[in-house]
Amino acid sequence: MSKSAAEFNKNDDGRPPAHVAIIMDGNGRWAQQKGLIRVRGHRRGVDSVRAVTTECARLGVGSLTLYAFSVENWKRPQAEIRILMNLLKKFLIDERPTIMKNNIRLTSIGRIEDMSADVRKELNATEALSAKNRGMVLRLALSYGGRAELADATKRIAREVKAGRLDPDAIDEETIRAFLYDPSLPDPDLLIRTAGEMRVSNFLLWQVSYSELYVTPVCWPDFRERELNEAFADYRRRVRKFGGLERVTVS
Ligand code: FPP
Numbered sequence: 636m637s638k639s640a641a642e643f644n645k646n647d648d649g650r651p652p653a654h655v656a657i658i659m660d661g662n663g664r665w666a667q668q669k670g671l672i673r674v675r676g677h678r679r680g681v682d683s684v685r686a687v688t689t690e691c692a693r694l695g696v697g698s699l700t701l702y703a704f705s706v707e708n709w710k711r712p713q714a715e716i717r718i719l720m721n722l723l724k725k726f727l728i729d730e731r732p733t734i735m736k737n738n739i740r741l742t743s744i745g746r747i748e749d750m751s752a753d754v755r756k757e758l759n760a761t762e763a764l765s766a767k768n769r770g771m772v773l774r775l776a777l778s779y780g781g782r783a784e785l786a787d788a789t790k791r792i793a794r795e796v797k798a799g800r801l802d803p804d805a806i807d808e809e810t811i812r813a814f815l816y817d818p819s820l821p822d823p824d825l826l827i828r829t830a831g832e833m834r835v836s837n838f839l840l841w842q843v844s845y846s847e848l849y850v851t852p853v854c855w856p857d858f859r860e861r862e863l864n865e866a867f868a869d870y871r872r873r874v875r876k877f878g879g880l881e882r883v884t885v886s
Pocket of ligand 1: 659660662678680701702703722723775830855
């Protein structure tokens with residue numbers, strides 16, 4: 636069957652985006668719409684994390700970065716923070732077989748030192764267990780803020796300058812990238828945000844400069860394989876120019 640002109644994109648190589656970043660929003664609203672307490676939304680949100688991670692690995696996505704807990708999220712009520720931390724800890728333990736089966740390497744970015752010792756212990760254990768996996772990289776952004784990341788990078792750059800190891804005139808974009816939490820993190824090709832808000836919310840500020848944005852009204856607990864594939868189909872219709880004029884291949 637031939638594709639219609641609207642469907643055809645000569646830049647579409649049929650591959651999924653190499654790096655997908657997701658702002659998982661709307662757990663609370665999902666619960667509220669159903670007359671449930673917020674924790675029920677977070678719990679269902681963990682099921683979406685599992686579904687989306689497994690589907691991304693199956694489709695051949697190289698990197699998936701999930702905004703799991705922001706620096707701003709510490710302002711939430713203590714009881715909700717405790718629930719989110721317990722869910723995270725449980726996820727890090729329970730998902731080890733799935734992570735290993737799918738050849739996923741789990742890693743993290745953010746002010747990890749802010750996380751409690753018990754969360755850090757399970758995070759370190761899952762990172763160590765999966766360190767040799769060569770499939771998709773799953774990055775959890777924890778106590779993460781884009782501005783905090785740039786402030787932390789700037790502090791470390793300033794220390795290098797002060798110690799005489801770095802010439803200020805030699806600082807360029809690649810220097811800054813080298814001092815981010817994970818210099819190996821590729822720029823996201825696609826940034827997905829669930830629950831409809833048209834905001835970047837302090838996520839990967841440096842890295843999303845040329846990312847394609849996809850905002851869906853679907854709340855995170857309802858965002859599953861089908862919704863992910865719809866986002867990828869939309870992405871494949873985009874033409875990426877990176878500020879230039881010529882058409883370039885997607886991903
Ligand atoms: C937004 O919902 C979501 C979060 C605060 C973080 C996402 C957390 C999870 C999916 C659960 C644990 C994470 C992992 C990786 C196991 P919201 O509470 O801001 O929703 P609202 O804006 O509708 O109130």
